Amino acid sequence: MTxxxxxxxxNGQGSAKICLGCWDQMHVPxxxxxxxxxxxxxxxxxxxKMNPNICTICERSxxxxxKKRHVTVSATILxxxxxxxxxxxxxxxxxxxxxxxxxxxxxxxxAIWAHDGIVNKQMGDGLMAIFNFPxxxxxxxxxxxMAARDIQRRCTAALDxxxxxxxxxxxxxLGVGVGVHTGDVEIGEFSTFRSDFTAIGGAVNxxxxxESKAAAGEILVSDATAAQAPDRMTGAEPRLLALKGIAQPVxxxxxxxx
Amino acid sequence: MTxxxxxxxxNGQGSAKICLGCWDQMHVPxxxxxxxxxxxxxxxxxxxKMNPNICTICERSxxxxxKKRHVTVSATILxxxxxxxxxxxxxxxxxxxxxxxxxxxxxxxxAIWAHDGIVNKQMGDGLMAIFNFPxxxxxxxxxxxMAARDIQRRCTAALDxxxxxxxxxxxxxLGVGVGVHTGDVEIGEFSTFRSDFTAIGGAVNxxxxxESKAAAGEILVSDATAAQAPDRMTGAEPRLLALKGIAQPVxxxxxxxx
Numbered sequence: 001m002t003x004x005x006x007x008x009x010x011n012g013q014g015s016a017k018i019c020l021g022c023w024d025q026m027h028v029p030x031x032x033x034x035x036x037x038x039x040x041x042x043x044x045x046x047x048x049k050m051n052p053n054i055c056t057i058c059e060r061s062x063x064x065x066x067k068k069r070h071v072t073v074s075a076t077i078l079x080x081x082x083x084x085x086x087x088x089x090x091x092x093x094x095x096x097x098x099x100x101x102x103x104x105x106x107x108x109x110x111a112i113w114a115h116d117g118i119v120n121k122q123m124g125d126g127l128m129a130i131f132n133f134p135x136x137x138x139x140x141x142x143x144x145x146m147a148a149r150d151i152q153r154r155c156t157a158a159l160d161x162x163x164x165x166x167x168x169x170x171x172x173x174l175g176v177g178v179g180v181h182t183g184d185v186e187i188g189e190f191s192t193f194r195s196d197f198t199a200i201g202g203a204v205n206x207x208x209x210x211e212s213k214a215a216a217g218e219i220l221v222s223d224a225t226a227a228q229a230p231d232r233m234t235g236a237e238p239r240l241l242a243l244k245g246i247a248q249p250v251x252x253x254x255x256x257x258x
Numbered sequence: 259m260t261x262x263x264x265x266x267x268x269n270g271q272g273s274a275k276i277c278l279g280c281w282d283q284m285h286v287p288x289x290x291x292x293x294x295x296x297x298x299x300x301x302x303x304x305x306x307k308m309n310p311n312i313c314t315i316c317e318r319s320x321x322x323x324x325k326k327r328h329v330t331v332s333a334t335i336l337x338x339x340x341x342x343x344x345x346x347x348x349x350x351x352x353x354x355x356x357x358x359x360x361x362x363x364x365x366x367x368x369a370i371w372a373h374d375g376i377v378n379k380q381m382g383d384g385l386m387a388i389f390n391f392p393x394x395x396x397x398x399x400x401x402x403x404m405a406a407r408d409i410q411r412r413c414t415a416a417l418d419x420x421x422x423x424x425x426x427x428x429x430x431x432l433g434v435g436v437g438v439h440t441g442d443v444e445i446g447e448f449s450t451f452r453s454d455f456t457a458i459g460g461a462v463n464x465x466x467x468x469e470s471k472a473a474a475g476e477i478l479v480s481d482a483t484a485a486q487a488p489d490r491m492t493g494a495e496p497r498l499l500a501l502k503g504i505a506q507p508v509x510x511x512x513x514x515x516x
Contacts, residue, residue, distance in 0.1 A: 044302050049452045070356050086467070086503030089460040094444040098328050101458055105449035121381055122449065124458045128381070186352040191363035191380065194307045200359055200382045202347035209344070245344030 014052025014113060021058035021134030025065050030055050050118040058134040062189050062197040070188025073133050076144040076225060077185065077204050078117065079211035080108055080151055080178045081126030088174065101125055103158055111150035115143040120198055130199050133187050141182045141228035148178045148219045149255065175216020181207035182225040209243040210252060219255040226253045272310025272371060279316035279392030283323050288313050308376040309393070316392040320447050320455040328446025331391050334402035334483060335439055335462050336375065337469035338366055338409055339384030342432045359383055361416055369408035373401040378456055388457050391445050399440045399486035406436045406477045407513065433474020439465035440483040467501040468510055477513040484511045
């Protein structure tokens, strides 16, 4: 961990005085809170929507930060989405649906931020998070697993209340499925017209495929992630999975919400 | 169509003098090109990354534009992604993979912009486009089908070159799958911490499910879209699909690249 981490008292909304991403990637202190942040704000440099402890420089100026269009980084990727959402979306009114999506996105973001991950993509009832960029995390596999457990814990209470309100004609009970995988990913800008960074590569796709196989309440963790954070895998059970687009069956471990 | 459309000569990079989104949604002329755009740029109002004919006000200030957190809009949703990408991503080097993703995203964006759609989400080798918000389009179903055909046309030449370079050990030949569906969607901001708008709802999920069933070179168009643009459906064949999370089989029409 870096010296900058001394400046945070972890909580859902972030409290770092300087951008942890710019510090970890460039050792440049960019003020994001307090009076020193004011002149930066006047130039449009504010806290990022991906994580309140990073700034819009690391969010939107990847090439400036890394001096390259993309870099290879060892990272842990987390995907989460709401199981039963498609069926529900045909049956409840749009205002309720919007509230459900907002609640899910907010609860997940707080869980991810609490472990220094960033919410890189939100897609309706789903999201993708990156652990170890731009905030460096020594144990990024462990951080992602803790965030996944946190997502399940925070969402269960909220969704159980909603499930109690919906009768069974709305389809199966709502829950959250999570997939986590660790590997080398390519991080950078992958189109000439967008400037916010993202991650691509086989490891990203494997994390997405794991998530698509996770039932409500389950976290599917790849063997690669589990091997890096064995102490976070208490109670996990092995499962062999056939994943779309991946030739060999994949061995993964299942954590079920307690 | 609105008076503002007189100001565009359609091309991939956009050429409207004022933001077509702010004009169509609020009848407010926001200069985005030419000398009148300079003072706006000084205040951070620039062309949006979602479409070069709209501005960052309609991209990021949905609540200011619509005076609500979300609105119900009849729209056509298009999803596209690269078939064979997951398998390929395990086998080629990250630089080549990045070039492929950038090329795909750029070609798709040009096709979507040429028909007044917006690139709302990019997710690795996939994207989601919205037709009829914030730029209003009388025949949004037809515009989306034309964009889908354009995507197939533009990507085919590029991917065929790449396929010729890759031997068959890299897996099946690369191609693009597209899904298109028209219906009422909820457009707005769906988390308290992000300010760019998106679309959610059953119609969005159906478009995504259709895309997931499209083979390389195919465009799967829902019956709802086809019924609104019958003259764009020449050569289409019916197909009955079982889609994940949707109780009844869905009747769709398949357009195959010519």
